[in-house]
Amino acid sequence: MNESDHEELRRELVSLLGEFKVLWNKSDLLPYTKDTYRIRFEDDHRYFPDFAVLPETTQEVQGIVGIAARRKIPLIPKGGGSNRTGMLVPIHGGILVDTIKMKRVVEVDKPNLCVTVQPGITLKELADCLEDYGLWLTQEQGSLKIATVGGAISTSGFSRFHQKYGVIADRVMSLEVVLADGSVLRTGPKVLYTSTGYRLHQLFIAAEGTLGIITEATLRVEPLPEARDVVLAFYDDFWGANDAAQRLMASGVVFSGAEAYEGHGMDKLGAPEDKTSLIYVIFHGTRGEVEAESAFVKKIVEGTHGVLAKHDVAMTFLDTYTEQWCGARALTGFEDVITTYVPMERMKEFYDKLWNEIAPKYGLEPLPGEKYGLDVGRYRMVGGRYWLPKGERAWERYQEAVREISVLATSFGGSIQSCHGVGIQHRENITLEYSDVALDTMRNIKKVLDPDNIMNPGKKIPSKKRVP
Ligand SMILES: Cc1cc2nc3c(=O)[nH]c(=O)nc-3n(C[C@H](O)[C@H](O)[C@H](O)COP(=O)(O)OP(=O)(O)OC[C@H]3O[C@@H](n4cnc5c(N)ncnc54)[C@H](O)[C@@H]3O)c2cc1C
The missing domain is CATH 3.30.43.10 (Uridine Diphospho-n-acetylenolpyruvylglucosamine Reductase, domain 2)
Structure with missing residues (x-):
């Protein structure tokens, strides 16, 4: 210019x-x-x-x-x-x-369990506001204190309570969006369920700002639960915790969310010295429900030779989770996290190839004790953390490694990104999981809504030529 x-x-x-x-x-x-x-x-x-x-x-x-x-x-x-x-x-x-100045709560409609907000309010600010009404959004992202409603919708943010309450994508009732020609679109009535019209709001979920600017969102909320609980248990290794995770998923018991991972600093949680991994399972509901569900899961822990943490330690662990994730460490960024989806029966093979073949080839150093992780439930996310490559061609080696991890995940029928979207990093990688027809359909939708390609250009939608 x-x-x-x-x-x-x-x-x-x-x-x-x-x-x-x-x-x-x-x-x-x-x-x-x-x-x-x-x-x-x-x-x-x-x-x-x-x-x-x-x-x-x-x-x-x-x-x-x-x-x-x-x-x-x-x-x-x-x-x-x-x-x-x-x-x-x-x-x-x-x-x-x-959107930092667009934080207004437009309406809390308690009888109809919905809230209408401007997009720049953070998930934590909204949670605090709803608490005064005895309500909650249930969207518990690690980035709760930073991420906004507009950003969470536009990235289809993952919530660790997804198993019982879904993710924010499941809670969007209606959106107000300013389109690329300046017109204001209201995607439909403020209802969670309707069989009329195309579900236009779905187009803007995970759109990464490429189709319009969300200026208002109406979201389904829930009454604050009467009770909550967590079962935390330690295992010799990740595969022990994973055994419990697999039994949990097969059991059909109701839980809000669960995670199994290799961790460090577990002695502070009272874990015996020889334990390297844990699983935690969270419950929300009436007191009776929560008691029955946690008792059931404790039996799974017993059957898989896990060691239960003390209850007060487990509850503190539950309350300090977002502090751990929102810390400066995650934002300064000498590390990265893998958040792929891999079918459960291929998870071991995925990890073997990741840490034994791909990581050494590109100089990805796994973070001590953070090689393995599984978000347990409907949206099974598989991942681990690593230090970014250093030295010569560090940036290029990083990109090449991410590409090879993406090829691996998709070759198993998985997805390259459970929750961190595409942006510029995965723009070419998403061609691994969509056909030409699917990609052209996306390009056509973009063309209809944004013919001059002014909405966040160069993100999400890959170039026409496939990278081999
Ligand atoms: C410490 C940490 C923990 C994290 N934990 C999680 C987690 O648990 N779950 C998870 O899913 N992700 C997680 N993330 C990733 C990130 O927090 C999410 O992607 C989040 O939803 C992004 O929200 P944001 O408000 O920061 O969006 P931004 O980063 O500001 O924007 C993200 C995208 O949304 C678009 N956008 C933003 N606002 C609007 C709007 N009003 N209209 C249209 N487009 C818009 C932007 O153009 C951009 O493309 C984590 C990140 C960090 C740093």
Whole structure:
């Protein structure tokens, strides 16, 4: 963009929003050059947006989109900035639309168990607000304190309570979206179930800002449960914890969420010295339900030679979970996490190939005691954590490793990403799991809604030519 176009655009944005909601100085734009994906490679501040804007209302978003549409300038909607695949990196410049000032709770409709909010409210802020009404959203992401409702919907965020309550994608009743031509779409009535019309709101789930800017969401909420509980148990190794996980899934017992993984620092949880792995299983419901379910799971632990943690330790573990995940460690980023889906019967083979063949080839160093993990339940996520490659061609080796892990997961009939989406990192990798017809259908949908490709261009939808 040349200087006079830049100045003209600046004047137009300022006249729409006022001076304080438009940023254009390089120093103000610096935080908008990266998300947690590029942060992992510190040297890189190469992509700047031309502007960042901070609208407060749908009308202001409409105005911004109108201005960008007339000039065919890219628009990148931003929530908490916690995505891990480069969805916010402004690779084509343009206007970054930060929703940080769009945090209003528009309506809490307790009798109909739904809430309408602006997109920039974080999941934690919404949870705190709902608690006053005796309600909860049930969307428990590790990034709860950072991730916004708009971001969670646009990435189809995973919740560790998914087994009983589903994920945010299952809770969207209706959305208000500003489309690329500046029109405002209400996707349908504020109901969870209807058989009329196409389910338009589904299009915007996991769309990564490529189809429009969500300006309001109506979500299904639940009454706060009467009781909750957790069973925490330790095992000699991951495969022992996995045995319990497999029995849990086969049993049909109701639980909110569960995870089995190889961990460290388990002595602090009271684990015997020789134990390297754990499983935890969470329950919500009436007191009677929760008691019966946890008693049932304790029997599974007994049958798989697990050692139960003390109850008070298990409850503290449950309460401090999000603190562990939201810590600075995850955001500074010398490490990465694999979040693939692999069919259960291929999980062992996947891990063998991952750690014995792929990791040494590209210099991925597994984090001590964090090689194995399984999110137990409907959306079985398989993964482990590793230090990023260092030294020569570190960035390239990282990309090549991610590609090979993706090839491995899809060759087993799995998915390359359970919950961290596509962004720029997996843009070409998703061709591994979709046919040409499926990819063309996605491109056609994008073309209908965003004919000039101004909505977060260069993300999600792969180029036409398949990478071999
Ligand atoms: C410590 C940590 C823990 C994590 N734990 C989890 C987890 O448990 N489960 C999980 O699923 N993910 C997790 N993640 C990944 C990340 O938090 C999720 O992808 C999250 O849902 C992104 O939300 P956000 O508000 O930060 O979105 P952003 O990163 O700001 O944006 C993500 C995408 O959504 C688009 N977008 C944002 N707002 C809008 C809007 N209003 N309209 C249209 N598009 C929009 C953006 O353009 C972008 O493409 C974790 C990340 C970290 C750093």
